[in-house]
Amino acid sequence: MCGRYALTISPEELQDLLGLFELEDFPARYNIAPTQPILVVVSGETPEKGSNLPDRRAVLVRWGFTPSWVKDPKEFPLLINARAETAIGKASFRAAMRHRRVLIPASGFYEWHRPSKESGEKSQAYWIKPKHGGIVAFAGLMETWSSADGSEVDTGAILTTAANAAIAPIHDRMPVVIKPEDYTRWLDCKTQEPREVADLMKPVEEDLFEAIPVSDKVNKVANMGEDLQTPVVLEKPPKAPAKKPGDGQLSFF
Numbered sequence: 555m556c557g558r559y560a561l562t563i564s565p566e567e568l569q570d571l572l573g574l575f576e577l578e579d580f581p582a583r584y585n586i587a588p589t590q591p592i593l594v595v596v597s598g599e600t601p602e603k604g605s606n607l608p609d610r611r612a613v614l615v616r617w618g619f620t621p622s623w624v625k626d627p628k629e630f631p632l633l634i635n636a637r638a639e640t641a642i643g644k645a646s647f648r649a650a651m652r653h654r655r656v657l658i659p660a661s662g663f664y665e666w667h668r669p670s671k672e673s674g675e676k677s678q679a680y681w682i683k684p685k686h687g688g689i690v691a692f693a694g695l696m697e698t699w700s701s702a703d704g705s706e707v708d709t710g711a712i713l714t715t716a717a718n719a720a721i722a723p724i725h726d727r728m729p730v731v732i733k734p735e736d737y738t739r740w741l742d743c744k745t746q747e748p749r750e751v752a753d754l755m756k757p758v759e760e761d762l763f764e765a766i767p768v769s770d771k772v773n774k775v776a777n778m779g780e781d782l783q784t785p786v787v788l789e790k791p792p793k794a795p796a797k798k799p800g801d802g803q804l805s806f807f
Contacts, residue, residue, distance in 0.1 A: 730754070
């Protein structure tokens, strides 16, 4: 899963990397948590006149997906992630997969290695970021929930997939990463059916990320400083769990 991430790049750099026409200023965020506002990128209706850039715009949504048919969000589970293997057909995400696919820019994400209770070891947090810096764009879904009084809340979730060999020793899931050359295809909900972009929802190459062990400060939402990403030394690095027959085979249909 993906339960915490960071976005610390400058607005100007983000605007350039994602081809955004407008982007309001925002602070660096080192510990983005569920239920908080997150920045997502959506496809616009038409390109701006005189521009060769695609029409992409940034909006804020609440991290915690709420399907439009939910009557009372308080009685509905908080959906911060959607499994790529089942999102196309699952009732909660089916409409968003068809009509409201988004990109979620991130400087990296946090994940926890949770040993078995029998081992007696405590959980270890990791800061997982692109080896060469910069950002990645997670595949995301967006939905607008409307209350009985007419008020609306834009909500979103991050798509996850099976972890690649580099991340598997820490956790069995990881965010789906959309490559820059595939941004347009992922965001194009007019001509690209969910089944036509299913090939994008797969584990990223093993050499993209590096995993850095960090302290448990990230566990607390109130901690928001750059020191959350300060490395710590581990006595015993985690090992990947033994694979079962059939592991690594994803099925979208």
